[in-house]
Amino acid sequence: MNKWTVNEAPQDLRVLISGFQSWSEAELRPLTDVQAVPGQHWRVEQGHDPGFPPSGEAGVWRSHTVLALVRADGSGWVGSVGDATRTFAQWEARAGTEAVTVTCTLEGPDVPVTWEETGDVIATLEARAADLGVAMGARTPAPLRVWCSWYSYYRDVTLDAMLDNARLASEHGLDFDVFQLDDGFQTFLGDWEDPSAHFGGHARELPARLAELGFTAGLWLAPFLVQPQSRLFRDHPEWLLRGEDGQPLAFGNNWGGPYHALDTTHPGALDWIRELGRTVRGWGYTYLKIDFLYGATQPGVRHDPTVGRAEAYRMGLQAFRDGVGDDAFILACGAPLAQSIGLVDAMRTGPDVAPLWDEDSRRVWLGDATGPSARNALHTALSRWYQHAWYQPDPDVAICRRELSLLNATERDAIAGMLDVIGGLRASSDPISLLDEEGRALLRQCLTVSTPDRPVTLAASHGDAVTHFTRGTFNLTDRAEGGIPAHGYRSAQGKEQA
Structure with missing residues (x-):
């Protein structure tokens, strides 16, 4: 197990996680929030990894392959791995009273693991994702x-x-x-x-x-x-x-x-x-x-x-x-x-x-x-x-x-x-x-x-996800926020339907 300590007040951080498979939740949440876990085991089997399920605990966030902690200015930390061919990388961020403990457990052969502080979480996460794609020979043909x-x-x-x-x-x-x-x-x-x-x-x-x-x-x-x-x-x-x-x-x-x-x-x-x-x-x-x-x-x-x-x-x-x-x-x-x-x-x-x-x-x-x-x-x-x-x-x-x-x-x-x-x-x-x-x-x-x-x-964000993009902003909440109606989208040109 790889382990790090982040000497930062947990209430000042957001966590970005990605779940195990296509349907598993990816979220951007305050670190002190609760990561939900389905109440029925078959829903864990079908939507998550039963070998490393969501925590269900306040301040404990589990993620697969990558993990990021984000400060209010966009800086923070990014965790990633160099190969996923035969290995599951299981990340966990656990909030303490005045610090955060981060671990990465590898299920499978050892692979390179990185945990790095950065002034730009967005750019660093994109770069590490690109590195993993290159290392594993990603196929990215034209969209259909x-x-x-x-x-x-x-x-x-x-x-x-x-x-x-x-x-x-x-x-x-x-x-x-x-x-x-x-x-x-x-x-x-x-x-x-x-x-x-x-x-x-x-x-x-x-x-x-x-x-x-x-x-x-x-x-x-x-x-x-x-x-x-x-x-x-x-x-x-x-x-x-x-x-x-x-x-x-x-x-x-x-x-x-x-x-x-x-x-x-x-x-x-x-x-x-x-x-x-x-x-x-x-x-x-x-x-x-x-x-x-x-x-x-x-x-x-x-x-x-x-x-x-x-x-x-x-x-x-x-x-x-x-x-x-x-x-x-x-x-x-x-x-x-x-x-x-x-x-x-x-x-x-x-x-x-x-x-x-x-x-x-x-x-x-x-x-x-x-x-x-x-x-x-x-x-x-x-x-x-x-x-x-x-x-x-x-x-x-x-x-x-x-x-x-x-x-x-x-x-x-x-x-x-x-x-x-x-x-x-x-x-x-x-x-x-x-x-x-x-x-x-x-x-x-x-x-x-x-x-x-x-x-x-x-x-x-307008909701517990990534919602602010260069082309436009989403509102995933049930009330109007930032001039965007509930469940809405406003393009950068200001176009929206209400």
Whole structure:
């Protein structure tokens, strides 16, 4: 364990943290605040690292890979690591009466660790993030503009719905590059070649038909997860990550209940993952969104006990990359962030957007801000602005429709502002038929690719996140602040919707 003492009054400092995976919270908070931890263990498993969960204590903040303490003048301290290929770097800042204790514990092989005082936390954090990206061979291709089926059709998506939306996008001249089929085309997790009863075809039929309309085909997979109802679970229980009792480890709570994960140290499982990549590439998919990847990192009993959790994850991800080929575009989601550098082209850097601003019952009462909502997506994605040096950031979809949505114009505009500030991928999921002229205009704005922006300060914020950028300022609170309405965004030119 690496340990330092910061001789500074804790009440005078802010802490900037980044959680374990895509959906885990990233925040900018007073150091003396309480870091929330979900009240239900399955939510810790699904949204955080159960091996190093949030503290749940006042003045104790846990972060992965990087950590920063910020003074009121923007100076402070930055912690970082030089490699994350096989190692989890687990940072903790613990406020005392008159000083702060900072530790960094490495789970995996030793890697270089730095803790440095700086006059400019923003610039130093950006520089260390860039160093890590270079060291791990970060892939940062040009951003793509993607239509995704999930946020409109969810698991009820059909082949006809995909094609209907692609035709309408073409007719309206909407500049999408990729039409991506999300969850719902398959029977069970693990049985990816078996079409669901409602899909109305097979996923392999889609790429050629989308190509006729001028679009690249994308496909969603959760390659490391296995549902207990699947043939894969029945035929190859020896490939599954196990608990201490020797039984397949069950965790999470989606798709009607818990699920299992492949043991990515097992040669048979790795061969299967590799072949899955080859199969979907053979169907014609060159854009793959692979989701719930954290499953490979769950604490458990592995086939090869000498392999740590970070390395096991990397082995599984490498197998999938080998299967789809080096020229395929991989967007990772629900994925350990730094451990994916060099193998994925893009990364979801926050929770799912949803057609509602906030979900208090989950965030406030259950202590879990990893769930879908516009507020959660902005809160975390904005606080990870520096990660564009690791991959193309994916802050998730714009919501431009007024129907089937609880978002108002101010909130829709804030999401559009997030996309502009973060840069990276541009995505939408609105049924094209529901967009009127105003909705299509907002969508065209959201599809305009931009370069990543940077904060102007970490010493002030409208909400518990990074909100002040050179191009504009966000207000994530429930009241007007700084002349910006609640849940709003004001560009540097003063434009805002109220």
